[in-house]
Amino acid sequence: MTIDAVTLAVLKGRLEQIADEMDATLFRSAFNPIIAEAHDASHGIYDALTGETLVQGKSGLPIFVGAMAFAVKTVIAKAAREGDMAEGDVYIFNDPYDGGTHLSDFKLVQPFYRDGEVYCYLASVGHWHDVGGNVPGNYNPVATESFQEGMLIPPVKLFVQGEIRNDIVEILKANSRLPGSLYGDLNGQINALELGHRRLTALLDEYGDGTVAAAFAELQERAARLMRSHIAEFPQGTYSCDDWLDNDGIVDEPLKIALDLTIAGDRLVFDFSRSAKACAGPVNISRSTAIASCYVAIKHIFRDVPANAGVLEPIDFVIPEDAILSVGPPKPVGGYTETILRVIDVVFGAFAQADPARSNACAYGTINALSLAGHRGDGRRWVMFSFFGGGHGGHPEGDGLNHGNAPISTATIPPVEILEAAYPVMFTQWALRPDSGGPGRHRGGLGALYEIELLEESTDVFLFGERGRFPPQGVVGGGSGALNRFAFEQDDGEHEPPFVSKMVGISIRRGQRLRLETPGGGGYGPVDERSHESVARDVRLGYVTPEGAQRDYGVVVAGDGSIEPEAGE
Numbered sequence: 001m002t003i004d005a006v007t008l009a010v011l012k013g014r015l016e017q018i019a020d021e022m023d024a025t026l027f028r029s030a031f032n033p034i035i036a037e038a039h040d041a042s043h044g045i046y047d048a049l050t051g052e053t054l055v056q057g058k059s060g061l062p063i064f065v066g067a068m069a070f071a072v073k074t075v076i077a078k079a080a081r082e083g084d085m086a087e088g089d090v091y092i093f094n095d096p097y098d099g100g101t102h103l104s105d106f107k108l109v110q111p112f113y114r115d116g117e118v119y120c121y122l123a124s125v126g127h128w129h130d131v132g133g134n135v136p137g138n139y140n141p142v143a144t145e146s147f148q149e150g151m152l153i154p155p156v157k158l159f160v161q162g163e164i165r166n167d168i169v170e171i172l173k174a175n176s177r178l179p180g181s182l183y184g185d186l187n188g189q190i191n192a193l194e195l196g197h198r199r200l201t202a203l204l205d206e207y208g209d210g211t212v213a214a215a216f217a218e219l220q221e222r223a224a225r226l227m228r229s230h231i232a233e234f235p236q237g238t239y240s241c242d243d244w245l246d247n248d249g250i251v252d253e254p255l256k257i258a259l260d261l262t263i264a265g266d267r268l269v270f271d272f273s274r275s276a277k278a279c280a281g282p283v284n285i286s287r288s289t290a291i292a293s294c295y296v297a298i299k300h301i302f303r304d305v306p307a308n309a310g311v312l313e314p315i316d317f318v319i320p321e322d323a324i325l326s327v328g329p330p331k332p333v334g335g336y337t338e339t340i341l342r343v344i345d346v347v348f349g350a351f352a353q354a355d356p357a358r359s360n361a362c363a364y365g366t367i368n369a370l371s372l373a374g375h376r377g378d379g380r381r382w383v384m385f386s387f388f389g390g391g392h393g394g395h396p397e398g399d400g401l402n403h404g405n406a407p408i409s410t411a412t413i414p415p416v417e418i419l420e421a422a423y424p425v426m427f428t429q430w431a432l433r434p435d436s437g438g439p440g441r442h443r444g445g446l447g448a449l450y451e452i453e454l455l456e457e458s459t460d461v462f463l464f465g466e467r468g469r470f471p472p473q474g475v476v477g478g479g480s481g482a483l484n485r486f487a488f489e490q491d492d493g494e495h496e497p498p499f500v501s502k503m504v505g506i507s508i509r510r511g512q513r514l515r516l517e518t519p520g521g522g523g524y525g526p527v528d529e530r531s532h533e534s535v536a537r538d539v540r541l542g543y544v545t546p547e548g549a550q551r552d553y554g555v556v557v558a559g560d561g562s563i564e565p566e567a568g569e
Contacts (some may be wrong), residue, residue, distance in 0.1 A: 001214040011207065013307075018199040019043050020058035021340050022124065024194040027059070027273045032129040032420060034385065037414045041126035045200070046072040048111075048118045051166030054216045062299055062339065065307060066292025067100030068107065068333030072121050075109045076100040077416055078155050083153050087113040088162030090193065092133065093155040096146070097328050100188055100288035102336045103131055103150035104138045108158065108189050112200060120216075122196045124189040128182055131385055132175040132332075137371035139464035140156055141249035141502035143282040143332040150153030150334075151175040158190075177373075177383055221524030223310025228266035230302050231314060234354045238262045238352035241349030242274070243362075244470040245343050248281030248334070249502040254470065255279060255344040257325060261333045261350035263541040270347075271318040280331035282464075285339045285483030290325040291317055293340035296408055297347035337387075338466040338563040340408055341365045343410055347389070348393070352475035357396050361438060361522030363407050364390025364447055366466035366484055366501065368516055368555065371451075374459035376424065382421040382456075387467050391445030394478055394524030401521075402543075403434055424456040432483065433517055435548035438471075440523025441530050446543055447482060447518035454508055461488065461506035467519045472499060478523030479552065511565055527553055534542045536563050 003011075003464050022043035030036040042060025044053055054064050074095070079085035091109045104196035107569070108124045128317035130483055133150035134140050143149045151172075155458035169186065172177035204212055238260055245255040278284055285293075295311060305311055319326045327333065345362040352359035367387035375381055392401040405413055416427045438444035463486055471480035486503075489497050489512040497503035508514070535553045538544040540561035551554045556564040 001209055003211060003214045003218055007211070008215055012219060014203055015045065015055045015215070016058065017201070018196055019045060019055050020059060021199060022196045023057040025195050026124065026126060026188045029188035030126065033183045033414050033418055034129060035126050035185055035188070037418050038387070038412055041397035042068065043124050044068060046123055047309070048120050051076050051121065052220070054120065054220065054308055056307050060298045061240070061408065062307070063101070065291050066101065066295040066312070067146040067280070067288055068123050068125055069309060070109045070288035071099030071125070072109055072123055075121070075155055075161060076497050077124050085111055085118070086161050086369035087111070088159060090159035090190070091155045092158040092168065093153050095152060095154055095331045096289070096336070097286045098288070098519060100286055102138070102294055102334050103133070103146065103152060104128055106189070108193060109420070110193050110197070112197065113472065114204065119209065122193050122200070124192050126185055126189055128176070128185050128386060130135055130181070134370060135462050135504065136177055136373035136383040137369070137462070138334060139369035139371060139385070139462065140282060140334050140504070141462070141464045142504050144250060144280050145330040145332055146332055147330060149332055150280065156517040157565035158231055160170040164485040169456050177381060195220055198331070201213060206368040206554045219306055220308050220310040223306040223308050224313035225524055226305050226315045227311055230305070231263060231268055232266040234263045236263050237354070239350040239353040241353070242345040243339065243345050243349070243473065245283055246361060246466055246469045246501050247499055248279040248283050249499060250497055251279070251280040253562070255283065257339070257346055259346040259350050261347070261354070264355060266268035266314060269318065270315060272323060272325050273318055273320055276324045278327045278331055283339045284324050284327040284331045285336045287319055287326040287330070289336055289340060290319055290343060293408065294345040294347060300360065300407060301351055335369070335464050337367045337369070337406070337408065337465070341406055341466070342490040344407055349473060349475060356476040357395045360395040361393030361400065361444055361478050361524045362472040363392045363400070363404070363521050364391070364467065364481060367406050368484070368518060368520065369464040370516070371462040372423070372425065372459045376454055376456060382423055384419065384425065386414050386419060388448065388450055390447040390518035390519055391481055391520030392474065394438065394440050394444050394474070396524065399443045400437060402446040403448045403452070404445060426453045426455055426456070427451065428453050428513065432543065433520065434542055434545050436520030437543065438474045438479040438481040438521060438523035439527045439530070439552040440474050441525025441527070442478070443530070443538065444472070444474065444478070444481045444521030444523045447520040449517070450516040452514045454512055456510060458507060458509050461508060461514060463497065463503050464500070465501035472519050472522045474522035475524055479527060481522050482522035483517050487515045489513050532563050536561060
């Protein structure tokens, strides 16, 4: 069936609006700030036969585009084996090896029926606040198996022909330190699916099942065709980029993430064969997560390609089975965010070699997952989990973004007002970090300074970060951003983690403080191509100190912000 351009454009907008409304429904009803404020969730529509992404909401996390396709495929395979799928069923699970990401991300998958047949799937994923395990908030930097990271739920039916299984709900609640938060987030996801079902039903009734199916097929084919066209514009050849993780939290040795990118005609090969083997600690990821992170990097480079499975059609992946990027159970994967950020970095680096005009320098490269947990004066338990921002890389058109969120998502950093209202903490500093952006023709964006004071009697602290030893790289001659730094006060003074970016077992008391100094982004282009006036402007704005201007750019800036005559252009 053919479909005209106007109808296709209308249906594309209507379908995206359905996914966007599903996103909004969950964001507005979730109990946990990581979903409600940071938008760590996503919704989409998926193919009935393959599980591939057809449509995804624009407000959700791009990393879930690839990962959720694998999650839906898992449900399709289970239904094929057991033969008991029916209208009104909804599956729930958080298996990170089949569905991707980590145990905190709970997926709900619902078959959407028309005339007794599965027409497509609706799916929802959200990051729940606490799902058990050794560490409140679930970012356990010393986990050696997934059992230490939280409960693992395989695909099971949450709804059977429209009836909820309350026994499943009770099992989930019993395995969380914050059962009320879990219950609220779960119901938010259920409501999002119900809204998506209503909206999609109305759309099909209006346009017809065949017309909408034709739109799905055409949108996917257009994405693949546009990708092939873009790829063909790049110089042919193989381009390599290596980067490193600080350590795995267990063994204090660096771990290589390496990409050999081959551009051949209108196809790409992403070969990760030179990357580290699977490790003991929780920076492993599953193959599905690795592919999803490549998708995110590609979307940064090919920004006009529609967000569906067609993006991946002209790409082949080579990921050895024993690699850090393709583990299976029970290897720990809780810190997947740190590894996928490094995958994105090497994709940027390889494409920058192929065509400097099409790629960015590396962003700050860590979410700095920080958990604080304790009890209030009245005995109630509290768990604060949050992630923090940093600088984005310089790019062909300008300086990097200051204090942005990680490029794996469109999520936002939880506001200080929300964190202080929800938890017994006070931020005594929340500011840009001078001199943290990598120098270059286009400077890297600035990282941030966060200082947190405890207001309750005591708390346990857990940190899962990266970039403490290997700074975000610049490209095309640009310099690196600043390293990550974490420090905490105790009775005997200030301390830093022995593994630099990861630690458990930190205990602080009322009035003591934690301090995060997050990395800036890498610089783009040679330092000597940045105008002296741009450097002076950075000094006037406080982005660069006078000492940094002289050290990194050879520019002497006077106290009034002007350029000293002997250092003029």
